[in-house]
Amino acid sequence: MIKSIVENTMQLDVKLFLTIFRLNGQVALDSVMKLATKSADGYYYVLMFTFLWVIIPSLGGPLLLAGILGFAFELPIQHIIKHLTRRHRPFQHMPNIKFLLPPPDQFSFPSGHTAGAFLMAGLLSSVFPMMFIPLYLWAAAVGFSRIYLGVHYPSDVLAGAVLGIMSATAGFAFAGML
Numbered sequence: 001m002i003k004s005i006v007e008n009t010m011q012l013d014v015k016l017f018l019t020i021f022r023l024n025g026q027v028a029l030d031s032v033m034k035l036a037t038k039s040a041d042g043y044y045y046v047l048m049f050t051f052l053w054v055i056i057p058s059l060g061g062p063l064l065l066a067g068i069l070g071f072a073f074e075l076p077i078q079h080i081i082k083h084l085t086r087r088h089r090p091f092q093h094m095p096n097i098k099f100l101l102p103p104p105d106q107f108s109f110p111s112g113h114t115a116g117a118f119l120m121a122g123l124l125s126s127v128f129p130m131m132f133i134p135l136y137l138w139a140a141a142v143g144f145s146r147i148y149l150g151v152h153y154p155s156d157v158l159a160g161a162v163l164g165i166m167s168a169t170a171g172f173a174f175a176g177m178l
Helices: 002-021 027-038 042-055 057-085 112-127 129-148 154-174
Strands: none
Touching (some): 002 129, 002 154, 042 057, 057 112, 112 129, 112 154, 129 154
16 A cells, blocks of 8 residues: 555656656746756855845844754755665656756755755745745745756655755754744
């Protein structure tokens, strides 16, 4: 029974991946998706925290601490899960799938870009509540782009989103901000 549930979930994951991946091939949309993914590269987070710390020290300092602690929680967990599950990326399973942007590492589950984006959305939206919807839309766009670009399955992205939200909460808790 459990084996059947896992197989059905995997089949749904592949079908949803293919539905999203087949949208690519349009130059403008491909560029937007690459930009969405690149916006979640880790060094941008350092720049964002530094910028906030300089312009609003009373918010930027605590947010920086929560961010450091959140990423200190998220990154090891992400790497451990990736190496325990060792899930191959879609292009490694399906010969007709060619990624549009090379992945940063070997394994797929969970999506680190998505985890980082949801972590940032959680941190920033708690300090700037009026930005809640745009920040979470951006994080969702990052996750969608990872599927669109051929480097993650939808379940990788979902797991990354959950890990990111948990990590933001952990960052605030460890920083004593909850």
